[in-house]
Amino acid sequence: MSDKTTMHQPLDEVPPPAVAPLDPRLLVREEGFKGYLTEFKRKMKGGELGSLPVIVALIIIWTIFQLKDSLFLSSANMVNICYFMAGTGMLAVGLVFVLLLGEIDLSVASVSGLAAAVFASLSVTHGVNAWVAVVLTVLTGIAIGAVHGFFFAKIGVPAFVVTLAGFLGWTGLMQWLLRGTGSLTIQDKGLLHVLGQRSFFMNQSIAGAYILATLGVAALLIGSLIDQTRRRAAGVPYRPTSEILVRTIALAVVAYVAAYVLNKSAGVPNALVIFLATLVICDFVLRRTTFGRKVFAVGGSIEAARRAGINVAMIRIVVFAISGGFAAIGGLFLAGQTYTATLQAGTGNLLMLAIAAAVIGGTSLFGGRGNVWSALLGMLVIQSIQTGLDLLNMDQSIQYMITGAVLLAAVVVDSVSRRTQRSSGRA
Amino acid sequence: MVHVSATPVLALRGVSKRFGAVQALTDVELEVHAGEVVALVGDNGAGKSTLVKTIAGVHPVDEGVIEWEGRSVHINRPQDAQGLGIATVYQDLALCDNLDVVGNLYLGRELLRYGSLDEVTMEKRSRELLNTLSIRIPSVRIPIASLSGGQRQVVAIARALIGEPKVVILDEPTAALGVEQTAQVLDLVERLRERRLGVILISHNMADVTAVADTVHVLRLGKNNGAFPVKGTTNEQIIAAITGATDNAVTRRLARNAEATQ
């Protein structure tokens, strides 16, 4: 949102008499590259770090692992990272919604494990149609989240306590569903086939990755140009064409390089495609709908939201339901990796990884600031570390310690940047 | 007093409100006509903010009736008040720090286009509104957090006007403002009267009150303590009603006469 403040005044705007269109104290960006640089420095000083820390972290992590193992940046390993980040990423997407409220959901990993068990028991034990079972599983997740939301919003129990209770309770339910066998094998069909490790966009066709890249780049370019036209017509500040081009080219470089690298191996995993599509939809919901605006408002000031007529309790319940739904979807993704529902699903460091991903990506723990793309950026970091440590055959004990340290680092960056923003009047 | 309609647009009849052990309001009466500025004055804790919140639907009344254009209405939620056409600017402004000026102005009544937020129109109208009110802020796209106290106040008032209300309630709008911004807010109040809105203005500042108000209602310890037309009333009379000071020439004479007749 903040980057819009730097947009240029339209040249053809007639300033209303006696009222200067711009306050002289406003920092207007200078034209050209130098302008970007001054703007960048000002933002850094003000604690508006944006995606910078995560990009720096990613470069450092990739460099270190590449030096340790030359296979790290290989196409096959990149496909691996892209495939395996989708499952945990889905949990992170749900958490972004919750974090925007300034709350936390500690149950997502356990709900994801339960979802796998529910799906397996429906489709395998009870022979329910694979697609119907998917729908029922996701509905289960949504219902569970709504229950958490109800206790938080209507009864007033702190969210972390409700979801901590859920964490234990839903793990128990999963164990009860898998009692006796301890694990169930899931059939490779329906959605779970699409989510499998050997399922690629357009059947591994080289065109697939480039089509996706082109779609993304074209959407950004066309969307920006339409927005520019409307803004110019309405006489409000708009992005100059040069800036639109720079942004489009930046995305194009990333998208086509990624497509090229993934194509050298098997192409784009379908799980990643679904993950990316989900991000686009959620981004739209959060930034372009009244529901999204309400979520930000509640995260910014509960009192202001309430007085604006927003049903705060309802927003909270819906957000926790969304989190539960994404936890269930993530559980299906994770089950699709091995085609089993096991007692181990949703245990270990999964919860920490999902929270870390959302926070590392730039969504604040303190509510009101963030976006769903942080789930993508954060997952890239997290999955790179996971995959890298696996490549180096690191023990799980080391993985846990490193994950803990990374989460702590992300939270420290978040807290420090919030403090800086406070002192420079931006939070 | 300027011309006012016969039926008050908003009237409170015998309104009471209690919070646990505190009887914040007792049998309060208040009338506001279209095109009238009613000042509500009283000491700290007199119940002014509480009265505002009952009208705005933040705290529903315990007893009494609220009448809107002559009809008795129930205001139980902020939406009820908004729906009638009552806009409130609270003493604690309650803006969302993380949203920008446009987002705050339109919070709760966003404009839509094909089902999604129409940011362009909202931004355009925000700029127009702020311009007609001569409100100067650096940009409508900066987060509220980066505005000064006075700028937040004018944004909060502008926010109240977005929904085209019939009654605007301003709770101590000038308390945190400098000289120039206070003058702006008072100009704004007069512009609201010209547009035939009813205005309830809460203020501690007698100069502000006498400058723009038509009628002054005094609240003391949660009860009405007199209503005065601004013309023909001195500041001393109002202040006496606020403080409950009975020790003045008028009351002494009354008391003596009462004793004499007994």
Ligand SMILES: Nc1ncnc2c1ncn2[C@@H]1O[C@H](COP(=O)(O)OP(=O)(O)O)[C@@H](O)[C@H]1O
């Ligand atoms: N939410 C509340 N809960 C309990 N008591 C309240 C609440 N709001 C106001 N009061 C009490 O009501 C009385 C009137 O307060 P208020 O309306 O804020 O006064 P004013 O705005 O005139 O200074 C005070 O005694 C205050 O303590």
Ligand SMILES: [Mg+2]
């Ligand atoms: Mg008050």
